[in-house]
């Protein structure tokens with residue numbers, strides 16, 4: 001199995017429009033960040049997307065994604081869902097309705113905001129000119145081919161949202177706190193991908209020091225931090241993190257061994 005970091009940026013992306021700070025002017029491609037999302041590829045070719053970020057079209061072109069079996073939505077903040085309209089490309093390629101999974105309340109909000117994406121398939125002569133997603137509320141693990149997907153409840157400030165575990169990998173973006181029932185689902189992780197917004201306090205995201213402390217508590221073999229603002233310089237953060245922890249960058253590919261736990 002493999003996870004690909006499609007985007008490692010926060011809601012504004014890096015560079016930020018109009019900003020002249022050193023990170024925004026950096027020539028290090030690892031400081032060029034699209035909006036947060038990952039692509040999970042199972043050993044049998046399963047193709048699962050977490051979120052449809054604002055930059056989803058660009059990310060799919062960059063990584064050569066030409067099929068999406070299912071989308072797992074973390075929450076409905078604009079940076080995580082506003083690329084949803086481009087799902088129609090996959091509907092057209094696959095000639096299929098595509099399932100979108102998530103917390104029941106999250107899917108309900110997605111349906112309200114993007115009602116046209118959850119309708120009936122168009123008549124064949126019109127083609128797939130709009131996305132056609134089937135909302136599938138998720139409250140417990142499901143098996144997708146070789147991949148066991150478990151929703152992990154986390155707190156994004158005052159919002160209860162989902163992170164997801166895929167076999168030995170967990171992707172927890174937009175987190176301030178993980179309740180005990182969420183932590184219980186994170187035992188024995190090979191790879192943890194965790195929110196790490198910036199150095200300064202933020203009410204709904206982990207700071208760098210909080211993210212490191214939480215990662216130490218979870219104890220995955222490898223931890224990759226993501227969802228960075230332009231406060232974070234890749235090289236600087238990479239040099240500061242403890243052994244086994246590293247910053248993500250767009251396009252980073254993370255192998256996960258065949259364990260199907």
Ligand SMILES: [Zn+2]
Pocket residue numbers: 015016019020021022023024230
């Ligand atoms: Zn900047």
Ligand SMILES: [Zn+2]
Pocket residue numbers: 075077156174
């Ligand atoms: Zn958010």
Ligand SMILES: [Zn+2]
Pocket residue numbers: 010011036077079080174227
């Ligand atoms: Zn976000």
